[in-house]
Amino acid sequence: MTEAVEPELPRGIALAWGVAANPQRGPKREMSVERIVEAAVEIADAEGLGAVSMAAVAARLGFTPMSLYRYVNAKEDLILLMQEEATGAPSEATRTAGGWRERLEALYREQLQHYLAHPWVLDIPISGVPATPNSAAWMDAGLSALADTDLSYTERLAVMLLVTGTAHWAGTILAGYARVERERGLDGDAISRSEDAMFRTLITADAYPDLRAAIEAGAFLDDSDPFSFALARGLEGVSDYISATPDGHREKPQSWVVPDDADIADDKKFREARKAVRDAEKALRDAHKLERQAAREARERRARQRPEA
Amino acid sequence: MTEAVEPELPRGIALAWGVAANPQRGPKREMSVERIVEAAVEIADAEGLGAVSMAAVAARLGFTPMSLYRYVNAKEDLILLMQEEATGAPSEATRTAGGWRERLEALYREQLQHYLAHPWVLDIPISGVPATPNSAAWMDAGLSALADTDLSYTERLAVMLLVTGTAHWAGTILAGYARVERERGLDGDAISRSEDAMFRTLITADAYPDLRAAIEAGAFLDDSDPFSFALARGLEGVSDYISATPDGHREKPQSWVVPDDADIADDKKFREARKAVRDAEKALRDAHKLERQAAREARERRARQRPEA
DNA sequence: AACACACGGTTTACGGAATAAACAGTCTTA
């Protein structure tokens, strides 16, 4: 009761916030937490979280395993610091561009990118809201995107959790495929095809009629992105939710009436609107094509600039 | 080549489908795959996936570690079978009750329940669509729920992935809290309060203004369920999506380009291209909105013209 | 200047993990 200003910050968290009081006496330091974390991240990037052992990290730095314990309390702390390093902070762009939806989508994209660049982050067990500077920055960015909406703070957190969750889920699945690609030495298409083939032999039409139908329809060979689909639906739902009741009261079961389509389909205004949608879809497709091309060119340009791998 | 119906079904998967050729000759078997899996699941339930070692499982059955390898090819196979056992199959209720939305929500609830009963399932790395009977059953149930909608099979899969993803995410977070509760011996409230306290000391208003505001608002002490919120928004979005375009034609979520190295992310031309994509996406969304509005108006107009519906 | 000792890095040791390889019983089948 005397000195407990801080309810004993978990040691690793203290390190992450840079509250590490560095000592003066004794020999010169040859390592640093930063270098250790850096080396560990490199190993994890290359060979996964499982390959990160104290011995491996130490070896990469040219030291003996036990020496790391002078800088890091336990492996768990090291992992936390690695996570913090790999997570990074959201770019400034996510704070400025567009409306709340664009900004959340940008956050999603960046977050997913980080997950794909450091898939091992997804293997770290989650225990509560991570209390580190960078993850706080992500949360703050998400909340700031929603600042102009009239959602409650609890709802804003829930929305942010939705975005993060989608990125996490997408990362988990995509990283899984990437791992299989690397391990089995196949490209994505080959995996899709072999998965599809396996399904075709295992999934019978009488035991799993709908799934079988999906297979027949080639749904497992489709390479469209189901995760941005999910995010789009989620944010659409949020949008509905926001505009449903501008004041505090928000309970609306809103049972869905299936519209009698034939009727509407030949409404003039509706037909025009639908044509606009189709045009917009085409524009988006073209933009995607250009984007891919630009990416390809950029990659080539970089490769030409420094030919060493 | 004589009887090889399937070219190398991964051994574990063959086991899961019960296509394991049991031998006749030799001494009577004292164990069985089922008992091994059962024991392993019990251990995992009690002490987590990390506690499941071949030695531990064998010890629980009164055998030596190596003896298990007569029944299971490798630990990986055992884990797959454990997953299959713990995942179970969706209840019959999810096939009958209500409309697609109710049924998907029921699937979510059941799935989450399984995750909470066997949290270690969430620690198993995902590599592709699991080709086991039970996970096929879940997928089939989800697809069957959407059978009456006019979504494409690809879209139905995407929706199912959304539901599963939400359950997975919810399970991950909730199981994380449960684990901390068990390890530190605190109840949920105590954890919330200590997390809140830690945040209050670490998150400053000038570094993280919005997050700080959320803390002040007590958003981290709120115990409402953000995951069913997320699911509700997602399904709402799906509902919009379904009613948005009455015919089969709709936005195809092409995978946008994830730059594989940070290098090209700051290539000027690429950035421009990506911005163009974002603009196009926004235009498409706007078009969709107008389309929906047109549909609504058209419907009203029709309703007014002939009041009997 | 002398000295104690805090500190950095090493060495050794322990318990536990997965599984390869060789082994000795046991029961079916020819």
Next chain:
DNA sequence: TAAGACTGTTTATTCCGTAAACCGTGTGTT
């Protein structure tokens, strides 16, 4: 009855995290 397929065991290898004791080095104090 004999071959040999099949059982579960034993032994050994390699790698893991980290506790504990150990030196040499440099600093702060006397």
